[in-house]
Amino acid sequence: MGIVGQVQRLIATAQNGLEVIRFGGLATDDESSPFEVVERKPNFRLRHYFPGDDTPDRPVALLIPPLMVAADVYDVTTDKGAIGILSRAGIDTWVVDFGAPETEEGGWKRDLADHVVACNDAIDAVLRRTGGRPIHLAGYSQGGMFGYQVAAFRRTDGIASLITFGSPVDLVAGLPFGLPADFTSSVAEFIADHVVSRFSLSDSMVRTGFQLLDPVKTVRARVDFVRQLHDREALLPRERQRRFLEQDGWVGYAGPALADLLKQFVVHNRMVSGGFVIADQPVTLAEITCPILAFVGELDDIGVPAAVRGIKRAAPNADIYEMRLRAGHFGLVAGNTAATITWPLVADWVRWRDGVGSMPDMIEPMLEDDPDQHRPPTPVERMMHTAATAAEVGTTVSRGIIGFAGSRIRSSVEFSGEAARALPRLSRLGQLQPHTQISLGSMLAEQGRRAPLGQSFIFDDRVHTNAAVNTRIDNVVKGLIQAGVRPAGRVGVLMETRPSGLAAVAALSRLGAVSVLLAPGGDLAAAIRLTGISTLITDPQNVAAAATAGCKVLVLGGGDARGLSVPTGERVVDLEQIDPDLVDVPGWYRPNPGLARELAFILVAGSGDGMEAKYITNYRWALSAFGTASSADLDRGDTVYCLAPLHHSSGLLVSLGGAVAGGSRIALARSMEPAKFAEEVHRYGVTVVTYTWTMLREILDADVFGPQHQHPIRLFIGSGMPPGLWRRTVDQFTPARVLEFYAATEGDIVLANVAGVKAGCEGRPVPGTASVELAAYDPIADEFEVDNRGFVRRCADDEVGLLLSKASPVVDASKDGMRGVFAAGDAWLPTESLFRRDRDGDYWLVDNKHTVIDTARGPVFTQPIAGALNEISAVDLEVVYGLPAAEQRQVAVAAVSVRKGYRLEVQDLTDGMYGLVAAQRPDVVHVVDDIPVGASYRPSAAAVRAAGRPQPGPRAWYYDWRDGHYKELTVAMAKEIFGEPE
Incomplete structure (x- = not known):
C-alpha cells in the first residue's frame, strides 16, 4: 500500500472513530421493523409488528425476550432478524416488551411472577385480537423459561406450540466441574438472601457480566472492530448487532426477580421438580401438553445442553423436539446462523404445526442424555484445559483431574451439607x-x-x-x-x-x-x-x-x-x-x-x-420433629405431601413435626384419589410423601405415573408399611426410597430405618433420642424375666422382648416408669411393643403385647406372619388374629384379600411361610372378599374376626404339621381345629 493509500486509511479510521465516539456507532441505513404498541400495562407493553398486514388466517407467533436483554433482540437487523424472517414467511408476529426496570414505575420491585403474569396477560390480549387462534409461543433464554412457566400456569390453554432458544430447565445440570447441588444451592441461597435482595443489577452491570462470560471473545471482537475501522462497508452489515451487544441491548435486572430465580430454580430446581409459585399458585411443567421445539446451542455457556434438555423430564406429557446448532447463546437468535437456520426453521415448524407443510427435516425428537455428556466447557474449564495442554498434560488426564476433584468436592460437600443441617437440630434436642x-x-x-x-x-x-x-x-x-x-x-x-x-x-x-x-x-x-x-x-x-x-x-x-x-x-x-x-x-x-x-x-x-389415650408432651413432639427432619434430611427445598391424617401419630409427629422442624413446605392432600395424587405431586413439586400403613396401596394399583414418566419424589416416610407394599413402592417410584419410622407414644423412642435396605424393618434409634433396650418378657403371663440378682434380663440378638426407653430428665418416670430394671436406681419407660434386634443392631416389630396369640405351642406373633403374607404377589391385604381353639387356647388365623387380576394358590402359602419357623406359622389361612381399613389405613383384624370362623372350602387352608404344607380346610379338619361350630 502506497503513502496515499495509508493516508486515506488513516483519515477513514479517524472519521469513523470520531463518529463512534460521538454517536456510539456508525450510522446505517437499516431501519427497525414497523410495530404498534397495542396494549400497555404496568408490567409490559405488547408490540404488534407490521400491523398493516391484514392477511387472513395467518399463523400467530408471540415472542418473549429475556429480562436482561431488550425486546429488540428479535429485530437487531431488519432483513436477517426474527421479525423480518417470520413476517415474510406469512406469520403474524407479536412481541412482549417488559421495558427497562430503571424507566418503569415500580420496575425495580418486580419479581418473576410479575413477568409470568405479564406473559399470561399478553397471550390473552393476542387471543382477543386474533379471534382466538392458538398462539405459537417463542422465547429466548429466560424468555423461553417464561414461555414454559406461563404455558404450565395456564395449562397450555390457547397455546399451539412452544419454541425456546437456549432456555435452561434443569439449572443444576449445568454446574461446572460437576459441583454438588447442595454446595451450589447454599451459595445461591446466600446470594439471594443477602446480596441481590439488597440491590438490583443495572444495565451496565448486566452488560459487563455477559462480556466476562467469554472475555477472550469480547476482547477479540473489539480488536477486530478497531482493525477494520477504516473499512466502513465491511463494518456496516454487523454494526447494529455490534451496537446491540456493546451498549443498546442490555437492560437492568430487578433484585426481587433475580432472588426469585435463584431460590426457585437454582436452590430448589423447581423447573424440574415442579412446585414453583406464580401468583400464589403452585405450578409444574408436567401440565404442558402442547408440542415443544427446543434449540440447543452446542457452544452455549449459559443454556448448556444438559440444562436445556431438562425439559424432557420436566414435561413428560408433551411431545418434545430439538434442533442442535453449533452456536453460542446469542448466536441461536442473532447473526448468520440464526438468519439462515434458526428463524427459517421456526417458520417451517409453525406452518407444520398449523397443518401446512411437513415436519422440518432438521429437527428430531429430544432424547434424555447424560447431563455431563454434551455440556460444553465453561470459560474457567477452557482456561484449565488450555493450561493443561500447555503443560503437555493430555485431555484425558485433565478430565480425570477435573472428575476426581469434582467427585471429591461433591461427596465432601454433600456430607457436610447434611451434617450442617442435622447438627443444629440434634444440638437443639440436647439442650x-x-x-x-x-x-x-x-x-x-x-x-x-x-x-x-x-x-x-x-x-x-x-x-x-x-x-x-x-x-x-x-x-x-x-x-x-x-x-x-x-x-x-x-x-x-x-x-x-x-x-x-x-x-x-x-x-x-x-x-x-x-x-x-x-x-x-x-x-x-x-x-x-x-x-x-x-x-x-x-x-x-x-x-x-x-x-x-x-x-x-x-x-x-x-x-x-x-x-x-x-x-x-x-x-x-x-x-x-x-x-x-x-x-x-x-x-x-x-x-x-x-x-x-x-x-x-x-x-x-x-x-x-x-380405646386408649396416648399423651404427647411438647418435648415428645419436638423429639419426633427434629428426629424426622434429621433422618429424612428435610430442608427448605423439600415439599412434604401429607397423606397421613393429623390425628394419627405419624401425621402429627412425623409429617407435621418433621416438616416444621426442617423448614419444609407442607402440602395437604384433600383426598386419596390416585389421579389427584399424581397431579398434585407434579404441581406442588412434592419431594417427600408421608403415609401410614397401607395408604399407598390404591396409588400403586393405579400406576399413576407409568414407566416413562418422571416424578420429583425422593422419599416416602411413615410407619406400618408392610414389606411387600414397601418393595412395590420402591419398584414403581424408583429412585425414591422408603424411610420407615417407629415413634412410640410412650417414652422418647424414635426408630428410623434410614438405610432403607431392609423392607419391614424399623431401623435404629435416631441420634439424640432415648436409649432403648429389649427386656426379656413373657407376653402370655405379662411378666418380665429376671436373672438370679433380680434384675430384668436383657434380650440376646433375635430374641423377642419388650421395648423399653431410658427415661430422660424431661420425663416423669414415677408416673408410668420402672426403676431398678437393669441396674440399681436406673429408670426406664416400657412400651407396649414387642421387638427383636438382629445382629446388625436393627429393630424389627413383631407384635403389640395385647395381640400376641396364646396357642398350645406357645405365643405366636402376628407381625412376622403378616409381613410374610404381604410378600406374596397375589396378596392385597392381610390380618392375623387368634380364635378360640378346641384345646381351650387359641389358634393363629390369617385372613387375606387377593389383588385384582391375581389368584392365590395353596403352594404360594407354603412357599411364603417358609421363612418362618414352624411354630410361628398360622394354623389357618383363608381368603375374604374385603378387609376393612381404619382412618389411618390400618387393616382391621377385629372386623374380620367378628365375621366368624373361616369356612371350609377351596378358599381356606390349614397347616399340616406332618409335612409342613398348607392344605384345603375340610369340615372335619375345621372341627378338629376349632371344635364344634358355635
Whole structure:
C-alpha cells in the first residue's frame, strides 16, 4: 500500500472513530421493523409488528425476550432478524416488551411472577385480537423459561406450540466441574438472601457480566472492530448487532426477580421438580401438553445442553423436539446462523404445526442424555484445559483431574451439607430441658420471624406464606379466647386434614391448651368419656356428628360456601363469625407458653373397650420433629405431601413435626384419589410423601405415573408399611426410597430405618433420642424375666422382648416408669411393643403385647406372619388374629384379600411361610372378599374376626404339621381345629 493509500486509511479510521465516539456507532441505513404498541400495562407493553398486514388466517407467533436483554433482540437487523424472517414467511408476529426496570414505575420491585403474569396477560390480549387462534409461543433464554412457566400456569390453554432458544430447565445440570447441588444451592441461597435482595443489577452491570462470560471473545471482537475501522462497508452489515451487544441491548435486572430465580430454580430446581409459585399458585411443567421445539446451542455457556434438555423430564406429557446448532447463546437468535437456520426453521415448524407443510427435516425428537455428556466447557474449564495442554498434560488426564476433584468436592460437600443441617437440630434436642419453652405454635412463629414471605403450606392449588399462616393462627387464637378456651384446657379436634385443621391444632398450641385429636367417623362418645373433653373444634363436614356429642362445638373453616348443617347458638359457635380485631385479649394471655415437660396433645387410638389415650408432651413432639427432619434430611427445598391424617401419630409427629422442624413446605392432600395424587405431586413439586400403613396401596394399583414418566419424589416416610407394599413402592417410584419410622407414644423412642435396605424393618434409634433396650418378657403371663440378682434380663440378638426407653430428665418416670430394671436406681419407660434386634443392631416389630396369640405351642406373633403374607404377589391385604381353639387356647388365623387380576394358590402359602419357623406359622389361612381399613389405613383384624370362623372350602387352608404344607380346610379338619361350630 502506497503513502496515499495509508493516508486515506488513516483519515477513514479517524472519521469513523470520531463518529463512534460521538454517536456510539456508525450510522446505517437499516431501519427497525414497523410495530404498534397495542396494549400497555404496568408490567409490559405488547408490540404488534407490521400491523398493516391484514392477511387472513395467518399463523400467530408471540415472542418473549429475556429480562436482561431488550425486546429488540428479535429485530437487531431488519432483513436477517426474527421479525423480518417470520413476517415474510406469512406469520403474524407479536412481541412482549417488559421495558427497562430503571424507566418503569415500580420496575425495580418486580419479581418473576410479575413477568409470568405479564406473559399470561399478553397471550390473552393476542387471543382477543386474533379471534382466538392458538398462539405459537417463542422465547429466548429466560424468555423461553417464561414461555414454559406461563404455558404450565395456564395449562397450555390457547397455546399451539412452544419454541425456546437456549432456555435452561434443569439449572443444576449445568454446574461446572460437576459441583454438588447442595454446595451450589447454599451459595445461591446466600446470594439471594443477602446480596441481590439488597440491590438490583443495572444495565451496565448486566452488560459487563455477559462480556466476562467469554472475555477472550469480547476482547477479540473489539480488536477486530478497531482493525477494520477504516473499512466502513465491511463494518456496516454487523454494526447494529455490534451496537446491540456493546451498549443498546442490555437492560437492568430487578433484585426481587433475580432472588426469585435463584431460590426457585437454582436452590430448589423447581423447573424440574415442579412446585414453583406464580401468583400464589403452585405450578409444574408436567401440565404442558402442547408440542415443544427446543434449540440447543452446542457452544452455549449459559443454556448448556444438559440444562436445556431438562425439559424432557420436566414435561413428560408433551411431545418434545430439538434442533442442535453449533452456536453460542446469542448466536441461536442473532447473526448468520440464526438468519439462515434458526428463524427459517421456526417458520417451517409453525406452518407444520398449523397443518401446512411437513415436519422440518432438521429437527428430531429430544432424547434424555447424560447431563455431563454434551455440556460444553465453561470459560474457567477452557482456561484449565488450555493450561493443561500447555503443560503437555493430555485431555484425558485433565478430565480425570477435573472428575476426581469434582467427585471429591461433591461427596465432601454433600456430607457436610447434611451434617450442617442435622447438627443444629440434634444440638437443639440436647439442650431441651423440662422448663424449655418449645411447642408447635412457637416453632411456626419462629419460622414466621425468620422468613415471613417463605412458603409454609399448599392446599387446593394455593400457596400460603409463613406470615399468612401465623396471622391465621393468631386470629383463631382470639376466636378461641372469645369462646372461653383457656391454657391447659383439653379441647377435642374433630377435623379432616385441611388448613383449618392445622390452624386449630397450632392455635391451641399457641394458646397453651391441649389438642385431643379425634378421627372423623370414630367412636366419638367413647373418646369424650375417655378424655373428659367438654369442647370440640370441628369443621362443617363433621359439625352434625359433633353437635350430638353433648359438648360445646366450635366450627372452623369451610371457605365461603360453608352450609352448616346445624344452627349456631350458645352450644354451636361459628368461629369464622368472630372478628379478631374486636376481641379483647385478656391479661393472662402469653403466646406460645408451652414448656417441654407439659402436655401438648392427646391421641385417641382403638375403639370401644379397647380405646386408649396416648399423651404427647411438647418435648415428645419436638423429639419426633427434629428426629424426622434429621433422618429424612428435610430442608427448605423439600415439599412434604401429607397423606397421613393429623390425628394419627405419624401425621402429627412425623409429617407435621418433621416438616416444621426442617423448614419444609407442607402440602395437604384433600383426598386419596390416585389421579389427584399424581397431579398434585407434579404441581406442588412434592419431594417427600408421608403415609401410614397401607395408604399407598390404591396409588400403586393405579400406576399413576407409568414407566416413562418422571416424578420429583425422593422419599416416602411413615410407619406400618408392610414389606411387600414397601418393595412395590420402591419398584414403581424408583429412585425414591422408603424411610420407615417407629415413634412410640410412650417414652422418647424414635426408630428410623434410614438405610432403607431392609423392607419391614424399623431401623435404629435416631441420634439424640432415648436409649432403648429389649427386656426379656413373657407376653402370655405379662411378666418380665429376671436373672438370679433380680434384675430384668436383657434380650440376646433375635430374641423377642419388650421395648423399653431410658427415661430422660424431661420425663416423669414415677408416673408410668420402672426403676431398678437393669441396674440399681436406673429408670426406664416400657412400651407396649414387642421387638427383636438382629445382629446388625436393627429393630424389627413383631407384635403389640395385647395381640400376641396364646396357642398350645406357645405365643405366636402376628407381625412376622403378616409381613410374610404381604410378600406374596397375589396378596392385597392381610390380618392375623387368634380364635378360640378346641384345646381351650387359641389358634393363629390369617385372613387375606387377593389383588385384582391375581389368584392365590395353596403352594404360594407354603412357599411364603417358609421363612418362618414352624411354630410361628398360622394354623389357618383363608381368603375374604374385603378387609376393612381404619382412618389411618390400618387393616382391621377385629372386623374380620367378628365375621366368624373361616369356612371350609377351596378358599381356606390349614397347616399340616406332618409335612409342613398348607392344605384345603375340610369340615372335619375345621372341627378338629376349632371344635364344634358355635
